[in-house]
Amino acid sequence: MTIIAAADGSALGNPGPAGWAWYIDDSTWRCGGWKRGTNNQGELTAVLDLLRQTAHSDEPLHILCDSQYVINSVTKWMKGWKRKGWKKADGKPVLNVEVMKALDEAMQGREVTFEWVKGHAGHELNEKADALANGAAKAHSTRKEPEPGPGFPGAQDVGAGEDPAVPPAAGGAARRSPSAGASGTSGATTTRSAAESEPDLFSLDANTSAGPAGEEGSSSSAGPAIEDLVVDLERSLLTDAVRRNRRTLTRLLDVRWRQVDAAGRTRTRRELGDADESVEDVDLEVVETRRLGDDVVLVLWRATAAGGEISLGSSLWQRFGDDWKQVYRQATREA
Numbered sequence: 001m002t003i004i005a006a007a008d009g010s011a012l013g014n015p016g017p018a019g020w021a022w023y024i025d026d027s028t029w030r031c032g033g034w035k036r037g038t039n040n041q042g043e044l045t046a047v048l049d050l051l052r053q054t055a056h057s058d059e060p061l062h063i064l065c066d067s068q069y070v071i072n073s074v075t076k077w078m079k080g081w082k083r084k085g086w087k088k089a090d091g092k093p094v095l096n097v098e099v100m101k102a103l104d105e106a107m108q109g110r111e112v113t114f115e116w117v118k119g120h121a122g123h124e125l126n127e128k129a130d131a132l133a134n135g136a137a138k139a140h141s142t143r144k145e146p147e148p149g150p151g152f153p154g155a156q157d158v159g160a161g162e163d164p165a166v167p168p169a170a171g172g173a174a175r176r177s178p179s180a181g182a183s184g185t186s187g188a189t190t191t192r193s194a195a196e197s198e199p200d201l202f203s204l205d206a207n208t209s210a211g212p213a214g215e216e217g218s219s220s221s222a223g224p225a226i227e228d229l230v231v232d233l234e235r236s237l238l239t240d241a242v243r244r245n246r247r248t249l250t251r252l253l254d255v256r257w258r259q260v261d262a263a264g265r266t267r268t269r270r271e272l273g274d275a276d277e278s279v280e281d282v283d284l285e286v287v288e289t290r291r292l293g294d295d296v297v298l299v300l301w302r303a304t305a306a307g308g309e310i311s312l313g314s315s316l317w318q319r320f321g322d323d324w325k326q327v328y329r330q331a332t333r334e335a
Helices: 039-053 068-083 097-107 124-141 224-236 246-252 269-274
Strands: 003-011 016-025 028-037 061-065 112-116 253-260 266-268 283-293 296-304 310-320 323-333
Touching: 003 039, 003 124, 016 039, 016 124, 028 039, 028 124, 039 061, 039 068, 039 097, 039 124, 068 097, 068 112, 224 283, 224 296, 224 310, 224 323, 246 253, 246 269, 246 323, 253 269, 266 269
Parallel strands: 003 061, 061 112, 253 323
Antiparallel strands: 003 016, 016 028, 253 266, 283 296, 296 310, 310 323
């Protein structure tokens, strides 16, 4: 019987307190995180830990992901990276290379398939994994360790490491085919820090675009990846960690930013930063994204507050150099 699991990652601030999780059912799941990491590192680590935890099983593994970056990295780009000495199409080093190498090793001799699912769209397994990953990130934001979960039955203790950039070697638990190469990367390997090696959500990087041959690393137009990036930025504004950090708000909101909320109040960027209000219990559903130009994206959304009040709204995002900033946001109560 095929093992079906969802894997997800989360980061508050990106980089910031980060979490990862995979979920099969209420008795078979795991999560973890770090005090500083990125969303992509969380997504990758969730898949890596799932592979290691199920390494002793002979069953096929089907992984549900809402990250095209993870799926493309493993199924499309990795073969080319290895051939080029773990370099991208533009000649630059592969981001998160230690995790990528560990994933490559953990995949050897395994029957593993991936399926993309839309995040925050009500998919049961994805929603469970997302909640666990987000909970782990929130725990680390308060300097607490999240409950790791029961794991997979019969698994050895070969989970993800404390440093998202350098996962420990899987040791004997990782199954290899006869043609597999040497063992995984050592924890002593020197790498750049996560902040140096991983692009954050505030800028577009070659990491988010697909080249002419579908290979990661080209600087050509990113297509749908731009909308995905803007949606992630939109969601980050509904976290207390971002809303209460003036430096982060300055990066996310244009100096001319204005908001007209559902009550008809107009606020500036400074007034939003001064507001002492929690937004953690607001659920945001993205209805549609529209490209209004190369550097402008419109996001249409529906927000549900903890008390059940629903508002419909739109946000206008504009690119300034390498940064995307929200310039206007408006909401209206749903009739």
